[in-house]
Amino acid sequence: MLAQNKIPPGIDEYINATTLPMALEALADGKGTPLAGGSDLWAQKDSGTGRIGSRLVNINHVQELHGITQNDKMTRIGALVTVSEILESESLRETVPVLPASADRFASDQIRNVATIGGNIANASPAADMVLPLMALDAIIEIQTSAGEQKKRTLPLADVFTGPGKTSLQPNELITAVEFETPKAGFHSAFCKSGPRPALEISMVAMSIAGTMEDGGLRDPRICFGAVGPTPIRCRRTEQLIDGQAIDDDLINRALEAMEGEISPIDDFRGSKWYRVHMARTYLEQELMACRSM
Amino acid sequence: MSLNVDFTFSLNGKNVAAVVGVTESALDLLRREFDLAGAKLACGEGECGACTIIVDGRSRNACLMPAVDLEGRTILTIEGLWTEKGVDPIQQAFIDEGAVQCGFCTPGMIMQARYLIDRNPQLNEADIVRGLEGNVCRCTGYKKIIAAVSAASEGARS
Numbered sequence: 001m002l003a004q005n006k007i008p009p010g011i012d013e014y015i016n017a018t019t020l021p022m023a024l025e026a027l028a029d030g031k032g033t034p035l036a037g038g039s040d041l042w043a044q045k046d047s048g049t050g051r052i053g054s055r056l057v058n059i060n061h062v063q064e065l066h067g068i069t070q071n072d073k074m075t076r077i078g079a080l081v082t083v084s085e086i087l088e089s090e091s092l093r094e095t096v097p098v099l100p101a102s103a104d105r106f107a108s109d110q111i112r113n114v115a116t117i118g119g120n121i122a123n124a125s126p127a128a129d130m131v132l133p134l135m136a137l138d139a140i141i142e143i144q145t146s147a148g149e150q151k152k153r154t155l156p157l158a159d160v161f162t163g164p165g166k167t168s169l170q171p172n173e174l175i176t177a178v179e180f181e182t183p184k185a186g187f188h189s190a191f192c193k194s195g196p197r198p199a200l201e202i203s204m205v206a207m208s209i210a211g212t213m214e215d216g217g218l219r220d221p222r223i224c225f226g227a228v229g230p231t232p233i234r235c236r237r238t239e240q241l242i243d244g245q246a247i248d249d250d251l252i253n254r255a256l257e258a259m260e261g262e263i264s265p266i267d268d269f270r271g272s273k274w275y276r277v278h279m280a281r282t283y284l285e286q287e288l289m290a291c292r293s294m
Numbered sequence: 295m296s297l298n299v300d301f302t303f304s305l306n307g308k309n310v311a312a313v314v315g316v317t318e319s320a321l322d323l324l325r326r327e328f329d330l331a332g333a334k335l336a337c338g339e340g341e342c343g344a345c346t347i348i349v350d351g352r353s354r355n356a357c358l359m360p361a362v363d364l365e366g367r368t369i370l371t372i373e374g375l376w377t378e379k380g381v382d383p384i385q386q387a388f389i390d391e392g393a394v395q396c397g398f399c400t401p402g403m404i405m406q407a408r409y410l411i412d413r414n415p416q417l418n419e420a421d422i423v424r425g426l427e428g429n430v431c432r433c434t435g436y437k438k439i440i441a442a443v444s445a446a447s448e449g450a451r452s
Contacts, residue, residue, distance in 0.1 A: 011316045014316045014362055038358055039340055056362070061366075107340070109406065110354050111354075111355070113353060200341055
């Protein structure tokens with residue numbers, strides 16, 4: 001209905017996978033597209049982007065992809081964990097508050113209830129909000145495939161994205177989980193996001209910063225930005241510059257300058273390049289000053 | 295391409311069977327096959343909430359849900375709120391507060407309100423404003439909508 005002027009995707013096979021091997025098998029020849037929450041996939045269905053393959057593979061009933069497991073060392077979030085589940089998780093709120101904080105700014109209940117962490121990564125939007133705190137946690141993703149010598153591999157999340165909507169994943173690979181070290185005492189993290197309204201907003205600029213507070217500085221810092229480049233990015237030069245250094249006005253100014261050299265925002269209908277640079281500087285300054293006053 | 299898939303699911307308390315095109319949305323199916331025209335197509339991309347339904351206890355945009363994914367699930371639409379006793383207390387609150395203008399957003403608003411109250415009967419105004427963030431009323435009748443959900447929430451508590 002109402003879609004007569006749009007070209008529907010050429011899906012000629014549908015598989016409702018109930019186990020992980022079944023899902024991987026259905027993706028093995030590279031012609032399958034995994035269906036999770038559908039909030040990105042179905043919105044793109046008629047857009048002519050051709051991102052849906054000829055076989056639709058429903059992975060929603062694959063039990064291995066659900067659930068959050070956590071111990072003192074590692075936290076594992078299944079690829080099908082929804083943004084609502086992250087927002088409502090008591091254990092994440094206690095140990096990794098930056099994740100629920102980011103989930104809190106994500107879309108609306110109706111989207112949060114279905115949008116999955118794996119989908120937010122695989123969709124590879126430059127403005128993917130859940131990706132930033134995970135990158136700041138130095139998360140890795142677990143990828144599986146039914147074929148080839150290496151059936152399971154891991155990849156740092158920061159290395160996944162190659163362009164807007166593009167990842168380094170192969171068409172026969174499936175993201176099965178995200179993992180990161182459970183933060184220890186002294187770990188600090190924050191998430192900031194700007195847009196014209198607090199709900200259902202695709203970020204104009206978003207930032208997540210994390211590290212360990214030590215002697216007035218941030219050790220092993222991670223500074224991650226969204227919507228200021230073709231992919232979510234880590235500002236590694238800025239991170240090196242401030243690593244373990246006492247945070248003062250001079251360091252903040254040098255960090256802002258270094259960060260500005262690492263981002264590459266564009267003008268578009270959501271915001272101008274000038275404004276994006278301004279907001280990126282504002283967020284980094286604000287969060288470094290927050291670290292200084294801790 | 296016209297691949298069809300057939301399956302069963304629970305719709306407003308009844309087990310039903312459906313045959314759907316693989317590219318159809320749940321919203322298309324509900325309106326075409328089951329004549330359930332309460333959920334509306336407006337934006338078609340998850341911004342407006344006019345198509346809100348409750349699937350396995352969670353509200354979601356039916357326009358962004360592939361119909362094939364309904365298989366085995368439990369669906370509640372605005373039409374499922376009617377019982378022998380009459381309208382749902384949230385529907386009654388919308389009537390009492392005059393919270394309906396053109397009415398296009400109303401089914402989605404009420405389904406999202408149902409979801410919110412089912413999860414937390416102790417809603418305050420901030421919870422309601424936040425909870426309805428995914429539902430747009432282009433008549434901008436938000437004040438009375440919020441009052442209606444607030445009244446229904448109070449009713450659910452007592």
